[in-house]
Amino acid sequence: MSRAPGLSVRLKLTLSYAGFLMVAGVLLLAVVWLFLLRYVPASASETREGFIPGRSDLIRAFVPPAAWALFFLLLFGLLGGWILAGRMLAPLTRITDATRRAANGSLAYRIELEGRNDEFRELADSFDAMLARLEAHVAEQQRFAANASHELRTPLAITQTLLEVARNDPTSVSGTLIDRLHAVNTRAINLTEALLMLSRADQRSFTREPVDLSLIAEEATETLLPLAEQRGVTIENTGGITPTIGSHALLLQLTTNLVHNAIVHNLAHDGTVWINTGVDGAKAVLTVENTGEKVSPQLAATLTEPFQRGTERVHTDDAGVGLGLAIVASITHAHDGTLTLTPRVAGGLRVTVELPADQHSER
Template identity: 75%
Template sequence: MTRAPGLSVRLKLTLSYAGFVMLAGALLLAVVWVFLLRYVPDGAIRTLGPFVPNRSDLVRAFVPKAVAMLGFLLVFGLVGGWILAGRMLAPLTRITAATRRAASGSLSHRIWLPGRRDEFRELADAFDTMLARLEAHVAEQQRFAANASHELRTPLAIMQTLLEVIARKDLDRDTGELVDRLHTVNTRAIDLTEALLLLSRADRRSFTREHVDLSLIAEEAAETLLLLAESRGLTIETSGEETPTIGSHALLLQMTTNLVHNGIVHNLPEQGTVWVTTSVHATTVALTVENTGKILAPQMVSTLIEPFQRGTERIRTDHAGVGLGLAIVNSIARAHDGTLTLGPRATGGLRVTVHLPAPSQHASGSDGLAPPPAPVARRPR
């Protein structure tokens, strides 16, 4: 935004300091003048004793010195005000320099303003915190863009290879196999694109909030993936009381489905179990998904939230996903002002817990949200 040039803050403060000093000096001289006039008579005074000045003599003696004093106060106020304003605005100068460096793309710089806590120190600390978060966010987005480009390039490269090597060079080859392989690769590319779009939607928080029951969402996700679990010889167990919260039903269902799907895919070859539990706490509600499986190292578990991370298994299976499952879960949880916690189970497998804010007692009718849904009959689990 282009603005017309104006006076600097330092000059404004200097003029304010000088004006205050001049006003204080003028008031002081006025008080002295009134005090002197009170005891000095008007007109000529004749006396045989010592000379007694009258008001005319007082004016000739006082006014020039008063004017000189005001001139001195003006110069003193301007010089002193300029120095004081410079010292007061020195932290602001450092903050401005850091802001310009950040605007030019350098997010690693910090102000680190010394001294005790005051308004400028709080502003500098808040700016340093903002720079740190921006730097981390930009680094995360850069890693995400690089990983997304790599993941999208892989199916496209496979399709190009199939078309060039098989379709062009081996004309006698059965096209049915080629079509099937192209369909598989294309489906994976579509799934990855949809996951990226869902992740972007969750990060923008562009969704409508409504009253939902997290326990019903957990049941819906479990029923959706029941056939997949049975085909792998796994069992899904759901439990928990009514768990009301506020958010997007579609996004929370996607979050829960991703967690249950992750528990099914990364499980024992057979006779494994996935536990889906919901619970209500004082200020939050919780969704916990646990699964049996291999013993996981805590260091490896902490990286699973990163996009395109699949633990130690980089081999793509028929249901391996695109490596965005937990990243999407984390984004949806953050978009709902919640938290995601991962931890290995002592006997093997993973425990994932999502904490979401519980709706306040006065939420309905005061925040523009629809009233809570009526209780739904639950079938035995």
């Protein structure tokens, strides 16, 4: 937006300071003048004690020094106001410089304003915190874009190789080749849908409605029960009515991802998944816990990052595309909730999702 040039804030503060100083000086001189008028007669006179000046004499004696005093007061106000305004606005200049740097793409710069806590210090600290979050967000988006490109490139490259083999030797086209193409294409579709789901959750473009997490947990359990039976995993679902406000589709995706993750990353035989829902004060809590290999706290802290499957975890055909817990984290954040991943001492992982409870629902 183009705007007409105006006076700088420093000049405005200087003029304001000098103006108030002049007003104070004029008022002070006016008070002195009125005080003197009470003891000075209207005209000069001769008495035994001597000559008594009149008001005309007072004017000739008082006005020139008063005018010079006001003149020097004006100069002092302008000079002092300019210096004081410069000192006061120095932090604002540094903040403006940091803003220009950030606008040009330099997010690593920090103001780091020294001194005691005041309004400018709070503003500078808030701006530094915002720059830190922006820098982390941009870095995360860059990593995400690079990882997504890499993940999409793999199935596309495999598909291109298989198609070139079929084109060079049409007689080699068989059911096995078609099955491999179908599997690779399915993986690419699943990855694309996961990316769209992640984007939808990040943008919070969904309708909120009353939702019962216990019913969603039952629905997710029924959907994944065949996979659990195939892998020899027992699912135990407990808990009562757990009302919250949010998107039924997204919360179902969140729960399904957690249960799927608990089934896939479990023991090879006789594994267990525990699902519990309940209300804790003002929070609706969903907990998914599973047996499995031991997970280090360092690994658990990275599992919600996109495409971070964890080198210590078992990879299978059902392991997904590496966005399961990242989608869970985004959906939780979009619903103003918190996500906690805690390694179990005996092995496996405990995932806790806390969302704002629906206080108006009937339990």
